[in-house]
Amino acid sequence: MGHISFDHILPEVGKRVTSRLRLRLAARMMTTAQAWPAELLDLSYFGGRIACDEPPQPGQDVLIEWGDFDAFGMVVWANLRTCGVRFYEPLKAQVLIATRDRNDVEPVQTNKDRAHHEARDFVMGKLNR
Template structure:
């Protein structure tokens, strides 16, 4: 299930923005839908922020801390583990860092969503409509 658009208040559920954090790679906003699969369930989630080493997910019934998952964001696929969870937000650390080209794909798709001022669900619906109309 996809939530309403991410709001500014969600930025507060992704750890500290300044000082003291352990994050070694810069993150970028990338409001996209993604598919998160665990051994138990497959969920459609919203991606909030992403870096080469991890991402913030938003959605209902997210995996628990410690759960391993397979994450597909557009054409990018990676494995990771949930390292924190707070309400309907969760942080995932990727098993292997994304390559520069993978990160570029996610960031450019996220920028497109932001520029169009559409929710991730609306962008997905538009993409499906374009593919279906070809």
């Protein structure tokens, strides 16, 4: 049997196969032991970057839910506030398109944005503390 090479489709070390969709969407991340709110920061067919308090360690399986979608994968890197997840099954193009459209309508507000809106509402008498 001859040697089969996939060099034409495999990226160089450190290079992505596809670009990522930049986002700021509310999400939820779950392991078998824990679930917590998160932010989906970017997404591609093969993975995503998620922000949350105390992300899981590399090697852990996670389920990411956002909107009407979810994806199962493994954490491949993590730092203090974000982690990268490689999905076990690539996302469909329709999921990426629907996610992009949702991001245009429902972006997550930053803490600074929320504080600004709360301060404005307080000054306007719309928010009581």
